Amino acid sequence: xxxxxxxxxxxxxxxxxxxxxxxxxxxxxxxxxxxxxxxxxxxxxxxxxxxxxxxxxxxxxxxxxxxxxxxxxxxxxxxxxxxxxxxxxxxxxxxxxxxxxxxxxxxxxxxxxxxxxxxxxxxxxxxxxxxxxxxxxxxxxxxxxxxxxxxxxxxxxxxxxxxxxxxxxxxxxxxxxxxxxxxxxxxxxxxxxxxxxxxxxxxxxxxxxxxxxxxxxxxxxxxxxxxxxxxxxxxxxxxxxxxxxxxxxxxxxxxxxxxxxxxxxxxxxxxxxxxxxxxxxxxxxxxxxxxxxxxxxxxxxxxxxxxxxxxxxxxxxxxxxxxxxxxxxxxxxxxxxxxxxxxxxxxxxxxxxxxxxxxxxxxxxxxxxxxxxxxxxxxxxxxxxxxxxxxxxxx
Amino acid sequence: xxxxxxxxxxxxxxxxxxxxxxxxxxxxxxxxxxxxxxxxxxxxxxxxxxxxxxxxxxxxxxxxxxxxxxxxxxxxxxxxxxxxxxxxxxxxxxxxxxxxxxxxxxxxxxxxxxxxxxxxxxxxxxxxxxxxxxxxxxxxxxxxxxxxxxxxxxxxxxxxxxxxxxxxxxxxxxxxxxxxxxxxxxxxxxxxxxxxxxxxxxxxxxxxxxxxxxxxxxxxxxxxxxxxxxxxxxxxxxxxxxxxxxxxxxxxxxxxxxxxxxxxxxxxxxxxxxxxxxxxxxxxxxxxxxxxxxxxxxxxxxxxxxxxxxxxxxxxxxxxxxxxxxxxxxxxxxxxxxxxxxxxxxxxxxxxxxxxxxxxxxxxxxxxxxxxxxxxxxxxxxxxxx
Numbered sequence: 001x002x003x004x005x006x007x008x009x010x011x012x013x014x015x016x017x018x019x020x021x022x023x024x025x026x027x028x029x030x031x032x033x034x035x036x037x038x039x040x041x042x043x044x045x046x047x048x049x050x051x052x053x054x055x056x057x058x059x060x061x062x063x064x065x066x067x068x069x070x071x072x073x074x075x076x077x078x079x080x081x082x083x084x085x086x087x088x089x090x091x092x093x094x095x096x097x098x099x100x101x102x103x104x105x106x107x108x109x110x111x112x113x114x115x116x117x118x119x120x121x122x123x124x125x126x127x128x129x130x131x132x133x134x135x136x137x138x139x140x141x142x143x144x145x146x147x148x149x150x151x152x153x154x155x156x157x158x159x160x161x162x163x164x165x166x167x168x169x170x171x172x173x174x175x176x177x178x179x180x181x182x183x184x185x186x187x188x189x190x191x192x193x194x195x196x197x198x199x200x201x202x203x204x205x206x207x208x209x210x211x212x213x214x215x216x217x218x219x220x221x222x223x224x225x226x227x228x229x230x231x232x233x234x235x236x237x238x239x240x241x242x243x244x245x246x247x248x249x250x251x252x253x254x255x256x257x258x259x260x261x262x263x264x265x266x267x268x269x270x271x272x273x274x275x276x277x278x279x280x281x282x283x284x285x286x287x288x289x290x291x292x293x294x295x296x297x298x299x300x301x302x303x304x305x306x307x308x309x310x311x312x313x314x315x316x317x318x319x320x321x322x323x324x325x326x327x328x329x330x331x332x333x334x335x336x337x338x339x340x341x342x343x344x345x346x347x348x349x350x351x352x353x354x355x356x357x358x359x360x361x362x363x364x365x366x367x368x369x370x371x372x373x374x375x376x377x378x379x380x381x382x383x384x385x386x387x388x389x390x391x392x393x394x395x
Numbered sequence: 396x397x398x399x400x401x402x403x404x405x406x407x408x409x410x411x412x413x414x415x416x417x418x419x420x421x422x423x424x425x426x427x428x429x430x431x432x433x434x435x436x437x438x439x440x441x442x443x444x445x446x447x448x449x450x451x452x453x454x455x456x457x458x459x460x461x462x463x464x465x466x467x468x469x470x471x472x473x474x475x476x477x478x479x480x481x482x483x484x485x486x487x488x489x490x491x492x493x494x495x496x497x498x499x500x501x502x503x504x505x506x507x508x509x510x511x512x513x514x515x516x517x518x519x520x521x522x523x524x525x526x527x528x529x530x531x532x533x534x535x536x537x538x539x540x541x542x543x544x545x546x547x548x549x550x551x552x553x554x555x556x557x558x559x560x561x562x563x564x565x566x567x568x569x570x571x572x573x574x575x576x577x578x579x580x581x582x583x584x585x586x587x588x589x590x591x592x593x594x595x596x597x598x599x600x601x602x603x604x605x606x607x608x609x610x611x612x613x614x615x616x617x618x619x620x621x622x623x624x625x626x627x628x629x630x631x632x633x634x635x636x637x638x639x640x641x642x643x644x645x646x647x648x649x650x651x652x653x654x655x656x657x658x659x660x661x662x663x664x665x666x667x668x669x670x671x672x673x674x675x676x677x678x679x680x681x682x683x684x685x686x687x688x689x690x691x692x693x694x695x696x697x698x699x700x701x702x703x704x705x706x707x708x709x710x711x712x713x714x715x716x717x718x719x720x721x722x723x724x725x726x727x728x729x730x731x732x733x734x735x736x737x738x739x740x741x742x743x744x745x746x747x748x749x750x751x752x753x754x755x756x757x758x759x760x761x762x763x764x765x766x767x768x769x770x771x772x773x774x775x776x777x778x779x780x781x
Contacts (some may be wrong), residue, residue, distance in 0.1 A: 004588040017615075025611075029588050054622045062614045128754065131731035136708050137655070141637070142715040145647040150638075151717045152570035154557050159638050160645055160717045161553040161567065169612035171752075173580045174671070175418075178753045180587035181399035191396060193756050199735055201752030204723055207571045208461040208749045209444065214720035215735070215747040216446045216457075225540060225568050228443035233540065235549070235565040244565055246549065248538030304535050311541040313550045313566060316616045316625055320456040327530040331617070332609035342621035347613035348577075348607035349585040350529060352508075352600035353592070 002356035003030030004060060008183070011083070011090040012036060012067065013074075013107075015043065017140070018199055019096030019124040020063035021172030021326055026092075026179065028347035029065040029357055033085060034373055035067040037366060039073035039395055040075060046366065057334045061363045063172075068369035071394050078393040080106040085378050088115040091186075092179060096124040101133045109194045120182040124175050128198030138199065147203025152210055154222045163203070170206070172201040229273065232278035232287045234260070235313060238296035242325040244313035245296040247287060247303065249276075257306040262290040334362055370394070396756055398425025403590075404489040406431060407466070408482075408506070410438045412539070412572040413605045414495035414523040415462035416579025419584065421491065423751045423760050427774065428466040429489070431482060433473065436769045439463070444467060452742030455766060458572075460740055464748055465763035470770035473504040486515050490593075491586045493521045498534055506647050508600045517596040519589040523582045527604030537606070542574035546609035551628045555637035558628050577612055578605025634684025638717070639691060644700045645717040648691070649706075656680065658710035662703075663694055738765035 008031040013025045020035075027033040033285055037043050045061035048054055058064075070086070073079040084107070093112055102123070123129055129145070136142075144150035144163030152315045153161040175197045178346055182193050186191045204211060210220035227233040230248055238245045249255050255276065259266045266285050270276045276283060291299050296312035303310035311317070320343040322330030325331040334344040346358045374380045374394070388394040403426040407418035415430075415437075429644045430437070432728070439462060445454035448672040469485070472478035483505070486492055492515075494506055501507040508528070511520045522528045525537035526545075543549035544566075553567045585601040593599075610617075616626050636648040654675070660669045668690055672680050680687060695703060700716045707714035716722070723729055724747060735747035751760040 004568065004592045004762070007777065021612075021614075025408075029431070029584075049622075054624070056617075058618075058622070060621060062618045083686065086571060086590045125726055128732050130754075130757070131558075131728045131730040133582055137711055137714055138715065139649050139651065139712045141633075141647045141649055142713055145645075145715040145717045146723075148720050148723050149570060149573075150647065151645075151719055153567070154553060155561060155564065158553075158560055159556050159640065161557050161569075162555045162633075162638055163569070163649055164548075164551075164554070166548050166569075166573075166609075166612045169534055169614065170577065170580070173577070173584065173608075173612060174752060176427065176588065177420055177580060177583045178399075178424070178755075180584060180591065181421075184587065184590070184753065185399040185401075188402065193396070196757070198732065198752050198753040198754075201729075201732065201749075204729075204734065205749055205752050206573055206576055207720070209457040210571060211720050211723060211735075211749050212461050212740075212746060213444050213446060213457045215724055216740070216743055218444065218447055218457075222719050223568070225536075225565065227540070230538070233535055233538075234570070235540070235544065237565065244544070246540045246544040248540050250536070250538055254422045254536075307536065308535040309538045309541050311535075311537060311545040313544040314547065314619045315550055315627075316547060319547050319610065320617055320620055324526065324530040324532040325607070325610065328602075328604060328607060330604070330610055342615050344621070345611055345617050346607075348581040348603070348611040349588075350527070350602040351585065352512075352602075354589070355598070373542065 002354055004351065004354050005030035008092065010033070010034065010092040010094055011086045013093065013095040014124065017063055017094055017168035018171035019094055019175065020120065021169045022124065022179065023094050024063045024066060025173060025176045025347060028359060032069040035064065035069045036072050036083065037069060038071050038073045038088070039366065040073050045363070054188060058363060060334060060342060060344065064363045065334070065344065066359050066361055067363035067364060069367055069374060070370050070373045071367040073393050073395040074105050076393050078388065078391060081249045082388065082393060083107055084115045086113065086192070086373070087112045087119065089377055091183065092117065093121045094124060095124040099125050099129045099136065113192065118186055118190060120179060120186060120192045120195065122175055122179050122195045124199065125170060126199050128201065128254055129196045140165055143167050143171065143199040143203045146200035148207050148211065149203040152207055152220060152222055155224045156222055167203060171197060171202045174202050225279070229277065231276040232283045234284055236288045236291040238291050238312070239294055243296050245291050245299050246311050248309045248311055254308045257308050258303065259304045261302050261308070262287065264290070292355040299358065319391045329358055332358060334359055337361060399755060400425040403491070404429070405429070405491045405493065406485050406489045407493040409493065409495050410741060411480050411495045412462065412575035413578030413582065414493045415439060416576050417493050417521065417523060417586065418466065419462050419464065420579060420583040422465045423762060427483060430463050430466040430468045430767060431471050431485070432468055432769060434470055434774035446740055446743050446746065453582035455740050455742055460766040461748065463766045464738055466767055467772045468767035468769055479505050483514060486518055491519045491521060493523060493582060495523045497757060498524070498528055503648070505644040512600065516597050517593065519586055519593065519601065520598065521582050521586050521601040521603060523578055523603045523604050528602045528609060539575050540568050540571050540611055542605050543568050545606050548609065548615040551616065551626055551631065554628050554632045557638070558632065562629060574609035577608035578603055581608035581611070603707065634681040635687040635691065639695045641695045641698055641700045641703060646695065646700055646703055647715045647717060649713050653677065655712055659713040662707050662710050662712055666690070733759040738762055738764050740765050741768065
């Protein structure tokens with residue numbers, strides 16, 4: 001067996017990015033994910049996104065790829081009934097509507113448990129299923145704002161910084177861990193369960209040490225690129241327009257190595273780590289004077305060869321072309337429906353007994369897999385499916 | 396009902412955030428976590444910031460406390476045969492081993508993949524390194540800031556108001572240990588996935604790179620590259636909304652759907668400029684974003700955050716306060732969700748610590764305790780541990 005989660009089926013009602021990324025990761029690990037969608041309200045990737053230069057539906061979408069697609073109009077009672085039939089043959093049901101929506105659709109955890117006793121249900125929402133803010137609408141930048149990550153990120157003398165889709169996907173990856181943990185419990189106890197992931201709390205969990213500090217009376221605040229211990233530590237200009245290199249001198253040995261590579265004199269001001277931190281702005285100036293004359297890649301390579309933590313500040317094309325990421329399968333090639341090849345991001349792990357993990361198919365067409373799901377899995381005949389299509393239930 | 400991972404035992408040997416965070420994620424789901432440390436303690440114990448402590452008390456690293464909360468500590472000197480044998484005993488009696496020893500040092504400690512696999516064929520062995528254990532950069536060093544810049548998001552921040560104010564400054568990193576924690580989350584997922592098939596295939600080696608994990612959560616930049624668009628921190632700002640300064644703080648405002656824009660117009664008091672029929676079109680709104688933002692900022696700067704957020708959320712406008720840590724700690728939502736649990740921190744006493752963003756069956760998860768004292772398990776006889 002080379003796909004660890006082969007045999008797990010997920011009925012995927014998630015929308016936007018956080019929930020879909022969770023199920024997409026699990027699909028890359030071998031789970032069969034059936035994406036439930038409808039022409040009534042097309043998923044964002046099936047619509048144009050002109051801000052990013054996409055004037056039609058996505059020909060490849062990261063979080064929809066690798067999934068099977070069926071149409072169900074959940075606004076109809078018969079649609080909810082069909083959804084329950086799908087859940088009945090699934091191990092996991094995942095959703096990311098606002099709390100209360102699944103209940104109104106007749107698809108609460110209790111209702112779904114009635115058709116699949118050991119179901120693991122995942123609910124992803126902005127603030128959690130309970131509490132005074134549970135009805136709040138939100139997207140990634142709001143999660144970061146509520147959770148403190150946005151407030152703590154930014155220049156010391158500037159405003160907070162909004163988190164983008166990395167925030168959504170962090171929620172999704174946390175949710176994937178929680179689903180796997182619940183599946184393990186099911187295996188041991190025979191019991192399913194309801195997993196509730198709050199996106200704003202995921203943001204807070206990423207600054208847990210700052211929250212602990214605040215709870216003990218400290219006052220964590222924005223610090224730009226500074227580190228509370230290391231210096232030099234930062235992002236320094238490199239040769240060329242908008243080119244940068246990140247450098248972090250982690251200990252005395254790396255400091256000496258940095259001096260040897262850059263020619264910076266290790267004078268008394270910089271004798272100890274505490275001294276260097278106290279004089280970090282002077283050090284930043286010295287390091288910048290060296291880096292500004294060099295291509296970022298060269299400077300990083302020389303510093304790494306001397307044992308100093310450094311990396312060029314990469315743009316997306318540089319990442320997509322990187323031999324290391326390609327060798328690891330972190331960046332892969334996928335094929336679009338018209339045969340065009342493009343880079344995509346793989347599942348972030350390598351398994352010694354799971355060499356087949358990763359993306360095996362692109363973005364499905366709306367309802368592409370209904371013959372398999374409705375015909376084979378649910379045993380529905382053509383006449384029944386036609387009637388449901390006629391009634392705009394399969395729609 | 397039991398915690399999801401009750402009965403599972405995890406051994407972690409960590410000098411970095413990613414591996415320790417992986418163990419924490421499994422621990423908070425119910426696994427027993429044993430933190431293996433050298434005689435001088437994990438270097439994470441020396442990482443600032445430090446929790447304010449009583450006079451004369453050795454301050455505790457807030458980072459270590461957060462990462463190791465609920466774990467137990469055992470000292471194994473892996474430079475000595477006795478220490479290596481003790482670790483071997485632990486590995487024989489655990490399900491998952493998480494290790495971030497640099498590749499060059501693994502063989503000497505008996506921690507390389509072939510040795511661990513040969514001795515513990517049923518073990519899920521999770522390697523967590525900045526660039527992974529395979530590939531041309533496997534031996535490269537990286538701290539958090541390097542990982543953010545090796546995986547994309549580093550170059551793409553700040554955006555919005557911050558880059559508008561400081562367009563010529565160097566990119567700014569996400570606070571804390573964002574990329575390393577992605578490595579930890581991916582490691583926890585890898586560990587549980589490998590464990591899922593252990594009965595069928597035996598143990599296996601899970602190779603995690605924090606760079607891969609940080610890239611995975613930034614996958615849309617690669618997707619947009621394929622769509623023909625190269626993101627840049629200046630251009631990728633939302634055309635209007637974003638970080639908005641108010642009289643007493645900042646809010647985040649983001650309207651992506653028509654009904655949300657309609658709600659925003661109401662929130663603003665339906666001013667004449669917003670009723671321009673041309674603005675009913677989302678593309679036109681994007682085009683006139685700076686003009687819209689000017690109006691929004693003029694309106695917001697004389698109003699208080701709480702008033703704007705309460706009214707906005709009533710109108711289903713996605714809007715949120717940029718909360719400080721202190722505000723989060725006293726938040727009613729967080730209190731209701733029991734996001735924080737008091738745990739003992741040496742030299743300080745009971746301190747509220749974030750537990751987990753996950754509830755199971757309507758109940759928050761819980762921590763087994765605070766950070767461990769160094770070597771607190773060493774007095775326990777080996778046979779009890781196996």
